[in-house]
Amino acid sequence: MWCCHFSHSPFSVLSSSSSVRVLLSSPPSSSSRTSFSITSSSSCSATAMATHGDGRRKFLDFPFVSTSHKNLMLDLVSAVENRFNSQLIPCTLPPDVQYYQNQTGSAQASLQIRSGQSNSPVDFVLGSWVHSELPTGGSLDITSLSVYLNLTNDSPNFVIELIRSSPTMMVLILDLPPRKDLVLWPNDLKTFYEDTQLDKHRQAIEKIPEVKPYNSSSLYIRAASSPTAIMVTIGTPADGGEERMEEIIRDHLDPISKQVLGIWFDHCACAKREVGEAERPDLKKRDGVSRSKTLEIDLGSSFPRLFGPEVANRVLEAMREYFIV
Amino acid sequence: MWCCHFSHSPFSVLSSSSSVRVLLSSPPSSSSRTSFSITSSSSCSATAMATHGDGRRKFLDFPFVSTSHKNLMLDLVSAVENRFNSQLIPCTLPPDVQYYQNQTGSAQASLQIRSGQSNSPVDFVLGSWVHSELPTGGSLDITSLSVYLNLTNDSPNFVIELIRSSPTMMVLILDLPPRKDLVLWPNDLKTFYEDTQLDKHRQAIEKIPEVKPYNSSSLYIRAASSPTAIMVTIGTPADGGEERMEEIIRDHLDPISKQVLGIWFDHCACAKREVGEAERPDLKKRDGVSRSKTLEIDLGSSFPRLFGPEVANRVLEAMREYFIV
Numbered sequence: 001m002w003c004c005h006f007s008h009s010p011f012s013v014l015s016s017s018s019s020v021r022v023l024l025s026s027p028p029s030s031s032s033r034t035s036f037s038i039t040s041s042s043s044c045s046a047t048a049m050a051t052h053g054d055g056r057r058k059f060l061d062f063p064f065v066s067t068s069h070k071n072l073m074l075d076l077v078s079a080v081e082n083r084f085n086s087q088l089i090p091c092t093l094p095p096d097v098q099y100y101q102n103q104t105g106s107a108q109a110s111l112q113i114r115s116g117q118s119n120s121p122v123d124f125v126l127g128s129w130v131h132s133e134l135p136t137g138g139s140l141d142i143t144s145l146s147v148y149l150n151l152t153n154d155s156p157n158f159v160i161e162l163i164r165s166s167p168t169m170m171v172l173i174l175d176l177p178p179r180k181d182l183v184l185w186p187n188d189l190k191t192f193y194e195d196t197q198l199d200k201h202r203q204a205i206e207k208i209p210e211v212k213p214y215n216s217s218s219l220y221i222r223a224a225s226s227p228t229a230i231m232v233t234i235g236t237p238a239d240g241g242e243e244r245m246e247e248i249i250r251d252h253l254d255p256i257s258k259q260v261l262g263i264w265f266d267h268c269a270c271a272k273r274e275v276g277e278a279e280r281p282d283l284k285k286r287d288g289v290s291r292s293k294t295l296e297i298d299l300g301s302s303f304p305r306l307f308g309p310e311v312a313n314r315v316l317e318a319m320r321e322y323f324i325v
Numbered sequence: 326m327w328c329c330h331f332s333h334s335p336f337s338v339l340s341s342s343s344s345v346r347v348l349l350s351s352p353p354s355s356s357s358r359t360s361f362s363i364t365s366s367s368s369c370s371a372t373a374m375a376t377h378g379d380g381r382r383k384f385l386d387f388p389f390v391s392t393s394h395k396n397l398m399l400d401l402v403s404a405v406e407n408r409f410n411s412q413l414i415p416c417t418l419p420p421d422v423q424y425y426q427n428q429t430g431s432a433q434a435s436l437q438i439r440s441g442q443s444n445s446p447v448d449f450v451l452g453s454w455v456h457s458e459l460p461t462g463g464s465l466d467i468t469s470l471s472v473y474l475n476l477t478n479d480s481p482n483f484v485i486e487l488i489r490s491s492p493t494m495m496v497l498i499l500d501l502p503p504r505k506d507l508v509l510w511p512n513d514l515k516t517f518y519e520d521t522q523l524d525k526h527r528q529a530i531e532k533i534p535e536v537k538p539y540n541s542s543s544l545y546i547r548a549a550s551s552p553t554a555i556m557v558t559i560g561t562p563a564d565g566g567e568e569r570m571e572e573i574i575r576d577h578l579d580p581i582s583k584q585v586l587g588i589w590f591d592h593c594a595c596a597k598r599e600v601g602e603a604e605r606p607d608l609k610k611r612d613g614v615s616r617s618k619t620l621e622i623d624l625g626s627s628f629p630r631l632f633g634p635e636v637a638n639r640v641l642e643a644m645r646e647y648f649i650v
Contacts, residue, residue, distance in 0.1 A: 181506035182548040184611050186618055193544050213538050219518050219552040223507040227547035286509050293511055 055091060055098025059110040064131040064141050066242075068249040069162060073129075073143050075254070076160060076261060080125055080147060083265050087120035097318040102307045107132040109307070111315065113322055116150065121269055123150035124322050132306055138166050147269065148291075151325070154179055154275050154283050155268035156192055156226065160257055168241040171214050172205070174257055175229035176264050179287060182227070189227070196263045198228040201256050208252055210234050210244070218297050224290060230260075284325050291323040380416060380423025384435040389456040389466050391567075393574040394487060398454075398468050400579070401485060401586060405450055405472060408590050412445035422643040427632045432457040434632070436640065438647055441475065446594055448475035449647050457631055463491050472594065473616075476650070479504055479600050479608050480593035481517055481551065485582055493566040496539050497530070499582055500554035501589050504612060507552070514552070521588045523553040526581050533577055535559050535569070543622050549615060555585075609650050616648040 060077070062070040081088065091098065091112045101108035109130040116122030127145040134140055144161040156176035163171040176198070182189045193199070205211055214231045216222055225231065236244040275283060295316065303312035385402070387395040406413070416423065416437045426433035434455040441447030452470040459465055469486035481501035488496040501523070507514045518524070530536055539556045541547055550556065561569040600608060620641065628637035 181509070181611070182545075183615050183618075184506065186545060186614065189544055189548055199544065219514055219524065220507075220511060222552035223514060227544040286506070289511065290508050293508075 055093065055095060055110065055112060058099050059112045059127065059129065061110075062129055062143060064129070064139065065143060065162075065164065066167065066246055066249070068246045068254065069143065069164070072249060072254045072257060073127075073145065073162075076145050076257060077127060079258065079261055079265075080145070083270070084116070084120060084122055084125075087117045087122060088114040088125060089117060090114065093318055097315050100307065100311050100315060102311060107306045109315075111319075113319070115322070121149050121153040121155075123148045126319075126322070130306070134165070140165050147264075148287075148322075149179070149269060151280055151283055151287070152275060153269065153271075153273045154188075154279065155271060155273055156264070158261060158264045158269070160261075162253075166238070168236045168238050168245055170234045170245065171232070172234060172253060173214075173229070173231050174205075174260055175225050175231070176260070176268060177224055177229075177290075178226050179283060179290070181286075192268060193226060193228050196267050198226075198260065198263060201260055202228050202230045205230050205232060205252065205256060208234070208248060210236050210248060220293050220297055224293075230256075288325040291325065295320060295323050380418065380420060380435065380437060383424050384437045384452065384454065386435075387454055387468060389454070389464065390468060390487075390489065391492065391571055391574070393571045393579065394468065394489070397574060397579045397582060398452075398470065398487075401470050401582060402452060404583065404586055404590075405470070408595070409441070409445060409447055409450075412442045412447060413439040413450060414442060415439065418643055422640050425632065425636050425640060427636060432631045434640075436644075438644070440647070446474050446478040446480075448473045451644075451647070455631070459490070465490050472589075473647075474504070474594060476605055476608055476612070477600060478594065478596075478598045479513075479604065480596060480598055481589070483586060483589045483594070485586075487578075491563070493561045493563050493570055495559045495570065496557070497559060497578060498539075498554070498556050499578075499585055500550050500556070501585070501593060502549055502554075502615075503551050504608060504615070506611075517593060518551060518553050521592050523551075523585065523588060526585055527553050527555045530555050530557060530577065530581060533559070533573060535561050535573060545618050545622050549618075555581075613650040616650065620645060620648050 060074065062073055065073075091114050093111065093113055097111060099108070099110050107130070109128060111126075111128045113124050113126045115124045125145070125147045128143070130140070130142040132140045141164045142161065144159070146157060146159040146161075148157050149155055156178045159173065159175050159177060161171075161173040163173075176192065178188065178192070180188055182193075206213070211232045211234050214233045216231065234245065234248060236242070236248070303316060306312075307315070385399065387398055390398075416439050418436065418438055422436060424433070424435050432455070434453060436451075436453045438449050438451045440449045450470070450472045453468070455465070455467040457465045466489045467486065469484070471482060471484040471486075473482050474480055481503045484498065484500050484502060486496075486498040488498075501517065503513065503517070505513055507518075531538070536557045536559050539558045541556065559570065559573060561567070561573070628641060631637070632640070
């Protein structure tokens with residue numbers, strides 16, 4: 001089984017969580033599916049804008065995944081951009097962080113991060129894809145999108161990650177990871193998870209015959225996930241199961257992930273939340289520990305193995321800047 | 326399926342968590358399997374001691390469950406008693422709380438609570454069994470044992486609960502529920518859950534073919550559980566599966582639950598933990614909210630339906646005293 005196979009591989013940490021992601025800023029020259037909002041920032045240099053456009057285009061290509069997988073990612077990216085519109089500044093990551101590969105070219109990745117303006121509840125949006133040829137043939141492909149809120153809003157973040165080790169095997173992580181201890185704050189559990197009926201989406205996914213629960217090998221990632229987190233493996237027959245996987249993505253994952261994102265928009269990111277001065281230090285501390293652990297567990301140990309220490313350090317250093325609260 | 330059937334029944338809350346429990350204090354007159362340590366307390370009245378003996382005997386009878394199920398519970402109770410020996414005072418609950426039933430006698434239950442002495446890290450040990458005839462025939466039987474630590478030790482608590490809706494269908498909950506937010510305290514995650522390799526026991530249980538993951542219908546219970554919590558349904562064939570269920574309990578649940586309890590003894594309850602004055606208010610607050618929610622969710626809504634409002638109030642009021650931090 002895929003998840004078992006990878007639970008001891010260099011990819012296990014990378015592939016088990018909400019990690020490598022992208023985001024986008026200026027519109028692509030064309031898109032057959034989505035209409036991207038145009039944003040700009042006078043603080044960005046012309047160089048940054050130019051490299052940003054290249055990096056963004058590479059990201060939005062999603063060149064290694066299937067049609068339904070790409071469409072799902074593009075629609076989610078578009079939905080986030082449309083919702084926050086001018087609140088997001090363009091990605092200013094260096095070109096060699098927006099796109100990078102290992103020495104042999106067997107692993108390559110795209111990374112985009114867009115920070116929120118000061119009037120936004122969004123701290124930053126991060127998306128990516130990673131493509132790595134496997135020693136056994138085939139490839140590992142990860143696409144992800146996550147949105148981190150800032151300290152003006154104590155709602156959960158949003159994350160989706162699709163991890164494919166073959167055209168017929170996938171791990172899906174779709175969650176609104178809480179930013180407060182839900183045991184200590186049962187009203188937050190009620191507001192964000194019970195009243196929104198998030199669990200019915202998890203239940204719907206788990207009814208698909210090809211779906212099984214997925215347990216991340218990282219206990220920290222399990223501890224950081226919400227009680228309605230969708231963490232599943234989806235496996236269709238290795239012989240001829242590609243079409244069924246496309247169908248599952250198109251007919252199930254696509255609508256459900258959009259509904260979960262919609263709940264997150266309406267009840268979390270765009271909800272009116274009062275974060276008092278007294279609560280802010282606790283929120284800041286937890287965000288800080290959580291982000292630091294995410295980088296450490298999730299990327300620190302697997303990135304060097306995938307991309308070599310030099311590339312890994314460059315990318316991680318660039319990301320760290322955003323992860324500091 | 327059992328868990329689905331009950332997810333909308335009056336029993337669902339009761340049957341989905343770490344709730345109804347017992348504990349014992351003076352030794353039973355005889356036990357074919359376990360040697361119980363004798364404890365006494367000069368603060369207990371003669372009456373309390375007498376009723377305690379009756380209540381304890383009723384509890385240790387486990388009169389409605391199978392041999393292997395009863396043996397498992399008796400061994401765990403004995404292990405807790407042996408480990409804490411003279412640190413526990415006898416149960417002083419009123420007789421009509423130590424054993425109670427509904428008006429028709431179709432539901433009955435045994436409850437035992439033993440507080441820890443002032444020199445103990447144990448706040449109280451709570452155990453119980455509940456037996457209720459089902460409208461469809463057959464019965465629902467719950468047995469549980471849990472140990473709550475006090476504020477001198479910030480380690481996780483211990484809980485085991487076996488919920489049977491038939492001789493061939495069971496839900497097992499076995500966990501060390503954390504008492505601190507593991508996202509904020511990653512060192513605790515490492516100490517209690519990673520270094521102890523608790524997850525290998527969860528993995529071992531999940532390898533049994535008849536085992537499936539169980540999702541409590543209570544999101545609070547999911548949020549309060551640890552990342553290595555064993556929450557599973559076990560279903561053997563309705564026709565002739567009783568022996569196989571006995572085998573699973575005897576050969577798998579029995580040794581694994583004892584190993585988990587052993588880890589809890591050595592690395593949690595009896596570990597040297599320094600809880601500074603500065604940390605204590607947070608621990609107290611979280612314990613308080615958690616216990617209050619446990620009573621509210623877990624018992625408050627299902628007990629009245631099982632036992633009628635008068636009995637339920639009496640039992641819950643008696644329990645509340647122990648659950649206040």
